Structure formats: C-alpha cells, structure tokens
Amino acid sequence: MADEKFDAIVVGAGPSGLAAAITMAKAGLEVALLERGSFAGSKNVMGGIFYRHPLDTIVPEFWKTAPVERPIIEQRYWMLGDQGHVGGGVRSQTFDGDKPNCWSVLRAKFDRWLAEQAEAAGVMILTEAKVESLLQKDGMVVGVHTLLDDGDLNADVVVIAEGVNSILLRDMGIHPEIKPNQVATIVKEVISLAPEKIEDRFNVEKGQGISIELLGTPSQGGVGMGFLYTNKDSLSIGMGVLVSDLARLKLKPNDLLENLKNHPSIRPLIAGGKTEEYLAHFIPEGGYNAVPRQIHGNGWVAIGDSVMLVNSVHREGSNLAVKSGILAAEAIVAAKKKGDFSAATLAVYRQALDASFVMKDLAKYKGLSHFMETNPQLFSVYPNLINDAATEMFTVDGVSKREKQGRILKMVKERRGLFGAALDAIKGGLNAR
Ligand SMILES: Cc1cc2nc3c(=O)[nH]c(=O)nc-3n(C[C@H](O)[C@H](O)[C@H](O)COP(=O)(O)OP(=O)(O)OC[C@H]3O[C@@H](n4cnc5c(N)ncnc54)[C@H](O)[C@@H]3O)c2cc1C
Structure with missing residues (x-):
C-alpha cells in the first residue's frame, strides 16, 4: 500500500x-x-x-x-424555569411530505x-x-x-x-488548542420507551417525531442548552455547557443532565424509560469567529x-x-x-x-456567541424571570391585568433593572438580526 x-x-x-x-x-x-x-x-x-x-x-x-428514526414534524423551543416552562414552536405536516425536512437519527x-x-x-x-x-x-x-x-x-x-x-x-x-469558550461539553442519554408511549406523550401520529430545544435553569447559569428528541423506540436527551463556564461555575456535565431529567416539564416525558446509552462529546460553539x-x-x-x-x-x-x-x-x-x-x-x-449558506448563516450570527458568553444574566436571571412573569400574567386571582403588568415591571427592576433589560433586548436583537 x-x-x-x-x-x-x-x-x-x-x-x-x-x-x-x-x-x-x-x-x-x-x-x-x-x-x-x-x-x-x-x-x-x-x-x-x-x-x-x-x-x-x-x-x-x-x-x-x-x-433514520422519525421525521420531525414539530420543533418546540422551551425556556425552563424552576417550576415549568414558557414555550413556542412550529408544527407542520409539510415537514413530513414527499421530501421531509429532517429526521432524528x-x-x-x-x-x-x-x-x-x-x-x-x-x-x-x-x-x-x-x-x-x-x-x-x-x-x-x-x-x-x-x-x-x-x-x-x-x-x-x-x-x-x-x-x-x-x-x-x-x-x-x-x-491552536481549542479555546474553552468556543466548545461545549455535551452529555447525552438514549432512553428506551415504547413507540406508542412516545406517540401519546409527544402528540404525534404513528412514526412521526418532534424535537424540543431547551434553555434555562438546568444549566445553572452556564451558557448552554439541552435537547429532547424522539427516536423510533427511544428518546435522546442531552445537556451541554461551554467548557469555560463548567470551570467558572464549577459545574459537572452529568449533574446538569440530571437537573434536566428531573425538571418538572421533562420528568413526565421520560418517565418509565430505561437508560440504554450514555455518551459525551464536544460541540463547536464559537460560530463564525472560531472558523x-x-x-x-x-x-x-x-x-x-x-x-x-x-x-x-x-x-x-x-x-x-x-x-x-x-x-x-x-x-x-x-x-x-x-x-x-x-x-x-x-x-x-x-x-x-x-x-454558500454555511458561511452566510455563520456570519449572520457572528456576534451572538460573544454576546451570550459575556452576558451571563441571559442564562442566570432570565429563565426564572420570564417564567415568573408569564405565570403572574396567567394566574387568575382577582388582580387586574394592568396591576399584574406593574408587578412584572417590579420583578424586572429588582432582578435585572429596567435599563439593563432594555439594553439586553437591544443587544440581543442586534446580534440575532
Ligand atoms: C451532543 C451533540 C448534539 C448534536 N446535535 C446535532 C443535531 O441535532 N443536528 C445537527 O445537524 N448537528 C448536531 N450536532 C453537530 C454534529 O454532530 C456535527 O456538526 C457533525 O457530526 C460534524 O461532522 P464531521 O464529519 O465534521 O465530524 P464528526 O461527526 O465528529 O466525525 C469525525 C470522524 O473522524 C474520526 N477521526 C477523528 N480523528 C481521526 C484520526 N486522526 N484518524 C482517523 N479518524 C479520525 C472520528 O472517529 C469520527 O468518525 C451535535 C453535536 C453533538 C456533540
């Protein structure tokens, strides 16, 4: 040879x-x-x-x-607070047409x-x-x-x-050596669960699947996120945080995954499943500037x-x-x-x-990694603030909605400051344009 x-x-x-x-x-x-x-x-x-x-x-x-495991017909995005989540997403049968958009694998x-x-x-x-x-x-x-x-x-x-x-x-x-603020350590488990349970719990037809991207309190203030995806007869669940934040906040990746698995919005979705595999890997997070x-x-x-x-x-x-x-x-x-x-x-x-779309998309979010890394309040303050604000607004207790808005403003003032919150919104918007 x-x-x-x-x-x-x-x-x-x-x-x-x-x-x-x-x-x-x-x-x-x-x-x-x-x-x-x-x-x-x-x-x-x-x-x-x-x-x-x-x-x-x-x-x-x-x-x-x-x-491939399941075509993904719905992509959910949840911001987890200590007691629950605020979420959104997109669902369409067109994602499972002649040419599906994506699958879990x-x-x-x-x-x-x-x-x-x-x-x-x-x-x-x-x-x-x-x-x-x-x-x-x-x-x-x-x-x-x-x-x-x-x-x-x-x-x-x-x-x-x-x-x-x-x-x-x-x-x-x-x-050079990988910079700890440009990679996250992600740990993942594959949890077996019967297909019918998956379809019931995630509200999909036979064979179809969903993805849930998860931000919030399980990362304990570290810049990172989690995910929960449906496979044929298992779920993939994972959690990752920047290596620099694991060191700064003295966090252990496995503890973060346990936080996620025990979160009240996640626990019922994985209940009764059996962990079949445990995996860990780095993922590049530096975006455009790390290329x-x-x-x-x-x-x-x-x-x-x-x-x-x-x-x-x-x-x-x-x-x-x-x-x-x-x-x-x-x-x-x-x-x-x-x-x-x-x-x-x-x-x-x-x-x-x-x-190509590769560098164009990375260029679009050029400043976002740095913004997230240098604004730790996005991961430490906002998950509970957003959840508490939404919970306040949706709790019917005889308090008028305008008064509730006042209460929410007070929460923002106490936890982040009105000026700080406005600046975060502007900077976040500019970096995600
Ligand atoms: C937990 C996690 C979740 C992710 N989720 C998603 C997702 O949902 N969707 C998505 O699109 N992307 C996701 N990604 C990113 C995606 O996995 C990677 O972008 C993709 O795998 C990169 O492909 P690659 O071929 O460049 O590298 P890899 O997939 O890492 O493959 C590299 C290969 O090279 C081999 N290798 C390395 N060094 C040598 C050597 N010296 N000699 C011989 N062989 C070698 C390795 O064994 C490996 O097989 C995720 C990543 C992680 C870690």
Whole structure:
C-alpha cells in the first residue's frame, strides 16, 4: 500500500468526510477514507437531528433506505424555569411530505449506513486506522502517516474531516488548542420507551417525531442548552455547557443532565424509560469567529467540525458538515482536472464555502456567541424571570391585568433593572438580526 497513490485520502468517517468521499468517488476519483473507530459512527455523537438537505444532492432519496428514526414534524423551543416552562414552536405536516425536512437519527447506525453508500460508490474505507500525522514534501501535503502495518499512504490531496479538536490541524498550526469558550461539553442519554408511549406523550401520529430545544435553569447559569428528541423506540436527551463556564461555575456535565431529567416539564416525558446509552462529546460553539482563517493549503482541505462549522443557534452542524464536504470535493475534482493541488487552486473551496449558506448563516450570527458568553444574566436571571412573569400574567386571582403588568415591571427592576433589560433586548436583537 505504501507505493500506491490515491487521488484523495479522507481522514474521518463522519458526515463531512463521507460526503466528500462519496462526491469524489462518484466523479471517478480513487479515494481512501481512514476512520479511527471500529466502524464509521462507532465514536460519533449527535443529538441528533439530520437534515435532508444537502445529503440528498449526492445520495438522492437517501431516507428511503437509510436508518433514520422519525421525521420531525414539530420543533418546540422551551425556556425552563424552576417550576415549568414558557414555550413556542412550529408544527407542520409539510415537514413530513414527499421530501421531509429532517429526521432524528442515531449516529452509530446512520454513519455506518452512509459508509456503505461510500463503499458502493467505490471508496476504500479502512477502519481502526487512526491518522497520526500528515506527510509533507516540498511544502505540499502528500499523504498520511498511520500506525497500521505498512502505514504511510500517499495522495494528491488530504481531506481533514476529523471533527472537533483536529490533531492534524493543530500540528500544522492552523488551529491552536481549542479555546474553552468556543466548545461545549455535551452529555447525552438514549432512553428506551415504547413507540406508542412516545406517540401519546409527544402528540404525534404513528412514526412521526418532534424535537424540543431547551434553555434555562438546568444549566445553572452556564451558557448552554439541552435537547429532547424522539427516536423510533427511544428518546435522546442531552445537556451541554461551554467548557469555560463548567470551570467558572464549577459545574459537572452529568449533574446538569440530571437537573434536566428531573425538571418538572421533562420528568413526565421520560418517565418509565430505561437508560440504554450514555455518551459525551464536544460541540463547536464559537460560530463564525472560531472558523480558522486558513481552511485549505497546498495539498489539503479541512471540512466540518474540524474547522468549527456549527450553527448552534439553529442546531445545525451535520448539514454544514455535509455541504463543506461536497464543496471541498468539487474543488478537488476541478484540481484533478488541472493536475494542480496547490493552495491557489484549492482556494475554490473557500470561495464556494463563503458563497454558500454555511458561511452566510455563520456570519449572520457572528456576534451572538460573544454576546451570550459575556452576558451571563441571559442564562442566570432570565429563565426564572420570564417564567415568573408569564405565570403572574396567567394566574387568575382577582388582580387586574394592568396591576399584574406593574408587578412584572417590579420583578424586572429588582432582578435585572429596567435599563439593563432594555439594553439586553437591544443587544440581543442586534446580534440575532
Ligand atoms: C451532543 C451533540 C448534539 C448534536 N446535535 C446535532 C443535531 O441535532 N443536528 C445537527 O445537524 N448537528 C448536531 N450536532 C453537530 C454534529 O454532530 C456535527 O456538526 C457533525 O457530526 C460534524 O461532522 P464531521 O464529519 O465534521 O465530524 P464528526 O461527526 O465528529 O466525525 C469525525 C470522524 O473522524 C474520526 N477521526 C477523528 N480523528 C481521526 C484520526 N486522526 N484518524 C482517523 N479518524 C479520525 C472520528 O472517529 C469520527 O468518525 C451535535 C453535536 C453533538 C456533540
């Protein structure tokens, strides 16, 4: 194998690496994909909601054969206070039409299936094959070094798809150590529950599902959020907080997940379920400002979480990973035609990414991560304030509504100050424009 040269080597069999590998193989390139886990997906964790777009552009109608769990017909957003929640959401049958919007998935099953599609397209997948470092010659990346027997592999180009905390990018000096305020530690449980109970409790028809995004008191003031998603016969529940806030507030991720599971709005939804799996993972949270300046170079490109492409406002990561994989692969296919894998030629990837929804969406919320991190009252004061204000307004006790408005203003004054609250609203609005 040491003498063999591939057109491209992909490092990592997550959605980004698999999308890149499939796109290149379908264009006729010889592609090897190296995955450190015992199978694709074995080490991967996601909430997880997987979107139809853009995977269906390279694997048309994939949901008809892929192991997806439930199409998500309703997305709920709840702000949790100590005693309950204030919420909203969007529900539509169109989310489960001919082309559903998204599904809940379990990554160990889903990634394995996607890897089979890559193999069917001609990709050579090596598992239990951790890439230790990049091979470089005359300023070009020319392959990878592994600890496999005969373990150096050569290629015209290497696609770095290692996920968050990429060692290859760190070794090249592209990514310094991950900043604790740019990643969250998320812990997740998969809780088994009978399908009929899921459908009853979450008010959906047979086979359909919902997602609930959860902000509020369970994070104990830390910048972070939780989720609860319905699978076929299980629920995925998780909670995560910025690593910097875990240290600042001396919080333990597992305690936060227990807070969530014991919350009065959540407890009845998971009651009687049995924890089948416990998982933990980092998720990039830095948004636009955390994306490294350099995401390609001579003989290499980097995609997905390895370059922090996650839009946490909309809980989108896997779709950004797939899109970046497709765009990088298209740039490599064009470079192959030119026979030139220099940074100048591969810059097409950066240009296409900038022009796509990926960077446009990250740019839209450019200031939001910093705003949330530097305004801890959003996570410490507001969850109970909003819940208490709503509870006051909806409690019928002979007090007039105008007087209740006065009481609410008093709450705001005491807990945050009128000026502070007005400023928070303006700054929040400006950062989410
Ligand atoms: C708890 C949680 C919930 C999430 N929920 C959602 C959600 O609901 N919807 C959504 O769209 N996104 C969600 N995300 C984000 C989403 O999971 C990621 O954006 C996406 O998985 C990124 O894909 P990737 O291919 O870039 O990286 P990954 O999926 O992390 O894949 C990287 C792969 O590379 C392998 N690897 C790493 N290093 C090496 C090496 N040196 N050699 C060989 N192999 C290597 C790993 O084993 C892994 O298989 C969530 C993330 C977390 C942690």
